[in-house]
Amino acid sequence: MAELPIWQYDTLFLITVVLFGVTALTMQNLMSAAIVFGAYSFLMCLIWTAMGAVDVAFTEAAVGAGVSTVFIVATIYNTGASAKPRKPRVGFKLFAGAVAVATGAFLLSALPDFPAWGDPQSPVNSTVAPYYIENTIRDAHVPNIVTTVLADYRGFDTLLETAVVFIACIAIYSILRVDSAKSTVDEPDIIAAPPAYDPTDSLIIRQASRIMVPFMQIFALYVIAHGHYSPGGGFQGGVILGASVILLCISFDLKFVLRQWTEKKIMLLTALGVLIYAAVGVACMFMGGDYLNYNALDPVLPGDMAYARYYGILLVEIGVGVTVMFSMIGIYIILASNGRFKRGL
Amino acid sequence: MEEIVPKFNYIVVVILMMTGLWSMLAQSNLIKKCIGMAIFQTGIILFFISIGAKNNASIPIVAKEPLGQVLGQAHAPEGSQPPAKPELAAAKAKVYPDPPDVNKLTNPLTQILMLTAIVVGVATLGVGLALAQKVYQQHNSFDEDEILENQTK
């Protein structure tokens, strides 16, 4: 028997993950499907931590499992729909099944050509990656290699990613947001059935969330600031900040939150984060370096050339954190209130 | 058998992706399509992460010896003021071992690609759900067949 890969437990996790995925898709009730999907994502985080991808697991837990499940629940809450069994389109389902099986077989045909799972000498781990591992300390004095690659070596990718989050927010805003005063589009008021429970009278939930929120926010700030040394960074910290506000929305109700966070403030700050990130890049251009080349900021930032990159990364992480926080809040509020920013989940 | 076991992760990846693809194509419920889309994307993320993983390698953070040990004062006597700035910077520099061993740390590149993919996935999911919600406002149903009948009416 070939030397078994060390992750015997992971094969177990992988199988359960597949089971969770299939059940999430075949369930009738949409709400339970959303919950199972949340569980599926959390299991996925476990697998990734086992494989050494801690930052990705952290993001998946915060963004993938946490926020997207909340979005789905908000949508289902607003529409109150459950997948009513319709006459199944057997012919089309079989065709789709055939297409999926065919593509699957085609993909698996490349299996023998793949490197084994976890082999350190595979092309992926032996061409560009070693440079990052060996030179991060020399270049940017940041021990967490993932953060440097994220914000410095491939910083342009992260700028575009922040732009993606920003676009998602304004896209959802322009799709759903209906300014009932001016717009000509006629659509029915909220048609959702009144929720089974009335959140305002559950004392325990309100008090517990009221206590938890400040600690969540402090932890989130720690995550953003400490991203250089430990897993974490702009995305994860921003999502946790956003989640703390969303927690308030769910435990109390939208009006309570909208008193401090008006729609205008949320939308402006979403755009501001991207601006911070892009402005840092433009500043590097004006200081003589290429776009997003933090070395050019050295005269402005303390410490030697490498520390310029250290602080450059920090600035950029803050920009990302701001955008992600406010866009998560914005998206949640629009989805939850079916576009009217007044009442909702 | 020795062909399958060391490459088990790719099989799981393909299964996950194909369930996602199947549900995007065949499911008539719009929300189910969105969930299927999310599962398809997580499948791809699993593929990328598993090609970057290395046997018995730790997380990609360069471990450093404690600063005190490097400065030679395991426990600083009281009253002695901290060393001057340049020695501190020099010590800090020396704190990290010379280039860390590549095989001991997992591949950071695949991980940051997947950070982007997760965030893009959530963004697309958000927009998909928004569209589904608006479709529900117009047609009062998530089911594709009902919507088609409603449109052609």
Added chain:
Amino acid sequence: MTEHLPILIVLAPLLGAVFAALTSWFWPRVSFPIVLAGLAISCISSLLLVFEVPASGVIHYQLGGWGKQKEYADMVVGIQISVDYLNGLILAAVTTIALLTAIYSRPTVERELEGQQRYFYALFSLLVAGLLGITITGDIFNLYVFMEIAALSSYALLAYGKKRATMASFNYLIMGTMGACLYLLGVGFVFVKAGTLNIENLSQIIPDSLFSSQAAFVGFVLIIVGAWSKMAFFPMHGWLTNAYTYAPTASGALLAPLATKVSVYAMLRIMITVYSIDYIIQSPNIQTIAILLSTIAILVGSFYSLTQTNLRKIACFFIVSEIGYMVGGAWLANAPGLKGAIYHVVADAAMTSAIFMVIGCIIYRLGQADLKKLDGLYYRMPVTFIALVITMAALIGVPPTCGFFSKFYLIQGAAQAGTWHFVIALLISSLIKAIILFRIIEIAYNKVPNPAKDGNETIPREEAPLTMLIPTALVALGLIALGLATDTLVTDFIAKALPAGLTS
């Protein structure tokens, strides 16, 4: 500042959009000029670069200052964007068309999107930034992120439309994400075997070591199929007709000419630079399938356009058949075919932009764009009608216009490769477009008795507003100018973009 031009092309629309989104809250009137300024900067810098490429060869721009690392077999560590012979022309075409469409879309946005137009121009500018990013980037993963930026903003731009637009946009979202995920998976397969994501490094690694590997082959097919579904190539073209027909005029005028053409460019980039043409010659079975599918795409696009009466639906089916031209031309894998395909990307962007602008003018004035209700169009809107005739002439391939020359190269390439079914499809599609043009001429010109003759009531002449008319006229005349400039474009740019060893 000139060495920063490449990044300016993408950064200007991106920053323009962010500022437009910011100012839309406290000073809404100024968001349109900001976006216009961003597009203008991007257009000027792309034109400057286009003239610089023949002089100084390929221009590379290292983001973050991370160039090639000598001791790591000079792998590019950071992200690199590059302007070369292949994407120089397409950058110039995309930026100019985007600028003209922005000017053009002002009146239609005010009329059609009453209460919802707060973020319209921000999304408009972000879409252009995404498309320009795809064209300019030198990193295949970065191309995926730009693809998502363009996709997300196009879902929102399309969802602005009337009642049926939302469902059409949702279908587009599903198909688009499926395509993007297949592309990402393809990138993964290439990454597993090659280890790097940079196009320049890949173009060296793949030819000398990966030609025989099955994983690289599967990755190639996945990327191509992903690009095909993004560009609405034949089996995956369902979403395009509904999406662009029910969208508001402004988003239709922007998306139709650019979104699909940029995905064709992405396919061309992967085929020519990353995998190189002999890889395609070496795998003939995909080649035959691709050319067969493009023939079917051309025929389906043409015959369906005969059955429709809504002008926008006809234009959408034209796009489906034009995509068949480009993919078929590219997959002929010989010099004239590729020249025809690359030239057609630019020519078709201009043609589709012209026809969607003309239809926009007609909808703005007549309120609908139904073929049967166009009578008297010549007397009511003469300039728009002439622009329509020129555009249709270009689509048919009447000599002085650009359509003729791209068809010339494509047929020549197909004759050289001996794929006669592709030649016949090209000819049939241009004949069908001729039939549609003369059906339009008959209805718009001859059906209504000539008002100049006394005794017939005179038809009031109400042209579209000037800000719509001038871009339409410019693009229509541009078709002829592009046609006459074919020789300089092909010899100076496109011929140099092809690999040297290709059989001429």
Added chain:
Amino acid sequence: MEEPSSTIPLWIVLISSMAAVGITLCGRIPNLRESIIFLAAGLKLTLLLSITPEVLGGETFAFTAFELLPGVGLSFNIDAAGLLFALVSVSLWIPVTIYSIGLLRTNDDRAQTRFYACFAIAISSAVGVAFSANLLTLFIFYEILSLSTYPLVTHNQDDEAVKGGRKYLIYLLTTSVGLALPAMIIVYQQTGTLDFTGSGVFQETSATMLTVLLVMFLYGFAKAGLMPFHAWLPGAMVAPAPVSALLHAVAVVKVGVFSILRVLTGIFGVDRLANAPSLTTIICILAGITLIVASLIALTQDNLKARLAYSTVGQLSYIILGVGLASESGAAGALLHIPMHAVGKITLFLCAGAIYEACGAKYISQMHGIGRKIPLTMTAFFVGSLCVIGLPPTGGFVSKWHLLNGALDSSQQWAFAIFLVSSLLNAAYFLPIVYKAFFAPPSDEAKFAKAAEPSMLMVVPILITATGCLLIFFFSNTLYRFAEQFVTVYAQSN
């Protein structure tokens, strides 16, 4: 030797297009508009005549506007054949313009500006085809001609005109885009060049490909009206008289035949045709069938214009058959037949228009005895028909004479027989009209009473063209020098 690149050919082509622009600009002032046409026609004619001596001396004027494709540009090259065709079309433009001024003014037609503008563009593209040095330029002007004549054909904008126009365009566009375009591209792909050289461009193309290309070209240029694709010509008779006169007797159909002449001599090469019997037999069979069948159909037509149309279809095949004989005098005869037939047929069409104006008679059966009421028109009609039949006092005789010689030189006795039979048929469907017009009792008293010569503006051009038929008989040797020059160019080069 590098021909002197002079811009004369470009100027000649552009004069009438500039005239078209001028016409549209001052559409409001009829007299100024007409004077522009005459100015342009006069200028063009003088320019053509000024370069005739050099061209007859063997010189050629080449000019390349700009490169369209690698190795192929928008380039002109005036040689004897091109100059002859241009001279014919421009010199006949003047009488037809006078005629159309008379016709349109009397009917007080509204869309005159559009009429004259499209006319000018049509003439300039015809001259463009005459001067084009390579197949691409020829194809470009060929297409512009098809598109610019569409408004002329559908001038009356009634249902009948629209249907005629639709048929006209479907035939021409389908054949040009469907057949001529791919054939041209295959030639470019096989040989890398599209220029008309003396000895043809094909080196090692297979015989089957040559025959396929030949058939595609023959039917691609459907303006030449070979049999199955001739139906557009009778269909386009809905156009007003001057349009059908100039375009369907001179400009449009002659462009089709001229393009085939260029392709056969320039691309295929006369010597290749001579020693490739399979090609020449195809040409002769197709042309022969068209010749005979068209003449037979013409016999049965009662509508005068339809009869003239079918006779044109027949006459065109004379020219194609002449070239198909692949002998020098055959090619010379074919080239000569272009001016002869043009002058003759234009007179007939103008007379047909005049007859309709005079007594509203469209059908030959209604035209009995009108000769006594409109003597001038009918005599011109008689001279015109003589020219088309090919009897001595008129020019037609000269070209048929050379065609017959050509048939004998290449020992194609059956071609000789076909020429004679078809000339007889021509006589059979023309002379009865003239005879009935003068000697038969009037078929319709009321119409006969008030029939009178149409306005002088219409009769004078008819007389001019009729005398033209007679003149070219006496000056046929100058025309022959054109043909001789054209043939010698091919003789020395192979």
